Amino acid sequence: MDVFYLAVRRMFLCFVLGLAISTAEADVPKLLPLRFVVINGTEDDLTCQALAGRWYSFELGSEGPGERLTFDMSLDAATDTVSMFNKARVAVPIETLYCGYRGRAWETHFEFPLHRIANEAARQGGLTLTCRSAGSALICG
DSSP states (O other): HHHHHHHHHHHHHHHHHHHHHHHHHHOOOEEEEEEEEEEEESSSOEEEEOOOOOOEEEEEEEEOOOOOEEEEEEEEETTEEEEEOTTTEEEEEEEEEOOOOOOOHOOOHHEHHHHHHHHHHHHOOOOEEEEEETTTTTEOO
């Protein structure tokens, strides 16, 4: 009788533990890695920045004519949230990604359609766009 009771109890505990593990795995967001490349097709230096909320922005890099800037991002397909990992390897949701001429990036910026390029990069396994001069501003496509 005691052996039977212990066996049933052990099976029940294994079932509960298995259920808890599968539920925890289902709650983990599936982040799709994205690689986004911007080619500087202008005669000037470009700088790119990301806005992570209305109050926080950070520079992603600057490159000269003919050079490339590469950004690794992730897309949570369930929520359509685009994120970049900070130095602590924490996913930071990105609201806006833009590039402009160095020293006057905001005045000359081109704002990328973030969710469209993220979904396109996810479908293609990456995305490369070239930025060109459009008068005193920038156009990328």
